[in-house]
Amino acid sequence: xxxxxxxxxxxxxxxxAVAGELTDFLTSRQSVMSAISPDIEPxxxxxxxxxxxxxxLRALMCYxxxxxxxxxxxxxxxxxxxxxxxxxQAAALIHDDIIDRSDTRRGGPSVHRxxxxxxxxxxxxxxxERFGQAxxxxxxxxxxxxxxxxxxxxxxxAAAGSRARLIxxxxxxxxxxxxxxxxxxxxxxxVRDRAGAVSRAQSIIRFKSAKYSTEHPLALGGALAGASNxxxxxxxxxxxxxxxxxxxxxxxxxxxxxxxxxxxxxxDDLREGKRTVLVALALDQASAAxxxxxxxxxxxxxxxxxDIREIRRIIEESGALQATEVLINEFGEAAFDAxxxxxxxxxxxxxxxxxxxxxxxxxx
Amino acid sequence: xxxxxxxxxxxxxxxxAVAGELTDFLTSRQSVMSAISPDIEPxxxxxxxxxxxxxxLRALMCYxxxxxxxxxxxxxxxxxxxxxxxxxQAAALIHDDIIDRSDTRRGGPSVHRxxxxxxxxxxxxxxxERFGQAxxxxxxxxxxxxxxxxxxxxxxxAAAGSRARLIxxxxxxxxxxxxxxxxxxxxxxxVRDRAGAVSRAQSIIRFKSAKYSTEHPLALGGALAGASNxxxxxxxxxxxxxxxxxxxxxxxxxxxxxxxxxxxxxxDDLREGKRTVLVALALDQASAAxxxxxxxxxxxxxxxxxDIREIRRIIEESGALQATEVLINEFGEAAFDAxxxxxxxxxxxxxxxxxxxxxxxxxx
Numbered sequence: 001x002x003x004x005x006x007x008x009x010x011x012x013x014x015x016x017a018v019a020g021e022l023t024d025f026l027t028s029r030q031s032v033m034s035a036i037s038p039d040i041e042p043x044x045x046x047x048x049x050x051x052x053x054x055x056x057l058r059a060l061m062c063y064x065x066x067x068x069x070x071x072x073x074x075x076x077x078x079x080x081x082x083x084x085x086x087x088x089q090a091a092a093l094i095h096d097d098i099i100d101r102s103d104t105r106r107g108g109p110s111v112h113r114x115x116x117x118x119x120x121x122x123x124x125x126x127x128x129e130r131f132g133q134a135x136x137x138x139x140x141x142x143x144x145x146x147x148x149x150x151x152x153x154x155x156x157x158a159a160a161g162s163r164a165r166l167i168x169x170x171x172x173x174x175x176x177x178x179x180x181x182x183x184x185x186x187x188x189x190x191v192r193d194r195a196g197a198v199s200r201a202q203s204i205i206r207f208k209s210a211k212y213s214t215e216h217p218l219a220l221g222g223a224l225a226g227a228s229n230x231x232x233x234x235x236x237x238x239x240x241x242x243x244x245x246x247x248x249x250x251x252x253x254x255x256x257x258x259x260x261x262x263x264x265x266x267x268d269d270l271r272e273g274k275r276t277v278l279v280a281l282a283l284d285q286a287s288a289a290x291x292x293x294x295x296x297x298x299x300x301x302x303x304x305x306x307d308i309r310e311i312r313r314i315i316e317e318s319g320a321l322q323a324t325e326v327l328i329n330e331f332g333e334a335a336f337d338a339x340x341x342x343x344x345x346x347x348x349x350x351x352x353x354x355x356x357x358x359x360x361x362x363x364x
Numbered sequence: 365x366x367x368x369x370x371x372x373x374x375x376x377x378x379x380x381a382v383a384g385e386l387t388d389f390l391t392s393r394q395s396v397m398s399a400i401s402p403d404i405e406p407x408x409x410x411x412x413x414x415x416x417x418x419x420x421l422r423a424l425m426c427y428x429x430x431x432x433x434x435x436x437x438x439x440x441x442x443x444x445x446x447x448x449x450x451x452x453q454a455a456a457l458i459h460d461d462i463i464d465r466s467d468t469r470r471g472g473p474s475v476h477r478x479x480x481x482x483x484x485x486x487x488x489x490x491x492x493e494r495f496g497q498a499x500x501x502x503x504x505x506x507x508x509x510x511x512x513x514x515x516x517x518x519x520x521x522a523a524a525g526s527r528a529r530l531i532x533x534x535x536x537x538x539x540x541x542x543x544x545x546x547x548x549x550x551x552x553x554x555v556r557d558r559a560g561a562v563s564r565a566q567s568i569i570r571f572k573s574a575k576y577s578t579e580h581p582l583a584l585g586g587a588l589a590g591a592s593n594x595x596x597x598x599x600x601x602x603x604x605x606x607x608x609x610x611x612x613x614x615x616x617x618x619x620x621x622x623x624x625x626x627x628x629x630x631x632d633d634l635r636e637g638k639r640t641v642l643v644a645l646a647l648d649q650a651s652a653a654x655x656x657x658x659x660x661x662x663x664x665x666x667x668x669x670x671d672i673r674e675i676r677r678i679i680e681e682s683g684a685l686q687a688t689e690v691l692i693n694e695f696g697e698a699a700f701d702a703x704x705x706x707x708x709x710x711x712x713x714x715x716x717x718x719x720x721x722x723x724x725x726x727x728x
């Protein structure tokens with residue numbers, strides 16, 4: 001077996017083990033929930049559906065962080081940690097989609113839309129949209145509790161006061177804070193100083209995405225395997241810029257991505273009013289008239305295709321797209337340089353390099 | 365010192381210790397959050413504000429459950445458990461108020477209203493109501509995570525696989541399921557069979573309230589102190605009917621309560637469309653025309669004072685109010701009878717009796 005095959009096999013085995021763990025976990029909770037009422041089924045179905053798909057980026061970062069720190073291949077603790085991260089991500093997506101009024105998720109209806117549709121199908125009373133949102137708030141809450149249950153199932157290494165527990169706690173608090181800064185910037189950005197907009201957008205990226213999606217999961221895996229503080233610092237030096245590149249790529253896809261590949265409508269970020277680094281750079285570098293055009297349309301739910309094309313043109317011609325691609329490259333290079341410095345065995349190092357490459361150059 | 369004084373002192377000391385624990389907990393998290401951005405302040409302020417007030421019913425049930433099972437007076441574990449329950453309750457209230465579109469909480473603005481007002485005060489862009497809801501979803505999520513952090517801080521007795529942990533997990537899952545059944549009944553109730561409405565309403569009460577507000581907190585305290593399974597069964601026989609009486613009283617107050625005492629607008633439950641036992645009994649016992657009148661108006665946001673008076677009249681004259689008071693008495697008596705059977709020392713038994721009396725006869 002070549003090294004490349006070994007890596008592929010080990011990673012596939014881990015992904016399958018996480019999927020199995022999620023199925024077992026949800027099956028055991030299913031029996032508790034259906035004892036309450038069969039009416040709970042759509043909640044469990046929504047959670048199950050969400051954790052079935054996805055790139056498993058966070059679980060994989062955790063796994064290779066574990067392996068890099070000397071953790072045993074395929075060990076139960078890291079599989080459980082991966083499942084907890086996936087459940088947390090599902091909860092975050094459910095509430096995110098309510099907040100952003102996103103009707104689609106991975107090409108299908110988002111959870112609040114599923115419940116609105118259920119309302120419509122059954123001809124229930126009162127407002128279907130309101131019901132959908134309320135049900136999705138509760139579904140996300142349950143999923144958040146489940147992620148915690150799974151995390152606690154890790155046992156001793158994730159007990160009160162453990163480094164792994166502290167990382168998991170910090171991850172949750174920081175991503176929620178980052179999401180708040182994100183929605184705050186949507187509404188407060190237009191009246192705050194424009195000079196600070198790019199740096200505010202970078203701070204949002206760091207908390208809502210880079211720390212959450214790459215830095216903390218990698219550190220979590222490392223901490224579970226007993227990594228030294230020095231190794232954890234090295235992990236951060238790699239994963240933080242990687243996560244920043246990841247989110248900047250996401251921002252570009254949110255404006256220029258192909259709906260067929262991303263599973264989201266074209267220009268979705270613009271309709272949601274996201275004031276990303278890409279948008280902040282465009283507002284800074286475009287003409288006053290063009291900036292005013294963007295400012296007036298960002299966050300408008302009835303943005304036309306024409307508007308989206310025009311905003312894309314401004315973002316491109318102002319040089320903001322190019323500048324963002326430069327940033328992605330810079331962060332990516334910083335990440336790859338830091339990775340090479342890490343004292344890791346070939347297998348985890350190669351695995352992290354592959355993950356990083358896929359993350360920075362992805363199209364969905 | 366008389367027994368009554370001893371009880372009052374011990375209970376006051378516990379309540380003060382929980383308040384102190386909550387302050388310490390939030391102060392430590394405050395420093396993490398303000399390192400992210402000073403913009404996070406309103407989130408922390410909202411949580412802090414919510415955990416400052418309230419009746420501390422759940423924390424007190426937990427405490428006397430602990431003491432009844434032989435737990436030491438004022439021990440740190442039960443103080444921490446009380447703080448975790450209060451944080452969980454705050455999270456539930458934040459999301460509940462979004463779901464029910466309640467603009468007030470304990471006489472002040474609810475969290476989503478606070479954020480909408482912040483939006484208005486600063487003249488921010490886009491929609492203030494939408495911003496308020498989004499910010500409150502995130503605030504509730506953070507508070508839910510905090511409750512978990514506090515719970516884990518209990519340490520060994522709440523570790524993975526402990527009875528206390530299982531009770532806490534079940535409590536979370538059941539209250540979320542119960543809240544879903546509650547909003548489901550608001551929309552599906554009108555098209556479901558009327559014959560089953562009272563029993564559906566009773567099931568909702570059990571999960572969203574009785575188990576959550578009294579049964580599980582009492583059992584949690586007992587489990588932390590190492591109660592026998594027999595004692596825990598005895599606790600349930602007392603706390604479950606008590607919680608049912610508690611929620612039926614809440615339902616009566618939600619329709620007939622004095623806004624000055626409850627801190628909520630008159631007839632709030634009717635505007636929210638809650639299909640409580642009280643309402644289900646009225647729909648069942650009133651004339652067809654009167655039932656149709658209630659059905660057409662329940663859940664209407666523009667319910668007039670006139671409508672509320674008329675619905676109150678129907679509920680009273682149909683005998684539904686009287687029948688509900690009979691149920692409250694029956695559940696209350698079942699609870700008091702079960703309490704007398706419990707093998708407890710005088711102090712915890714008297715404390716639980718007082719708590720139960722206050723719960724069943726409260727006016728707010």
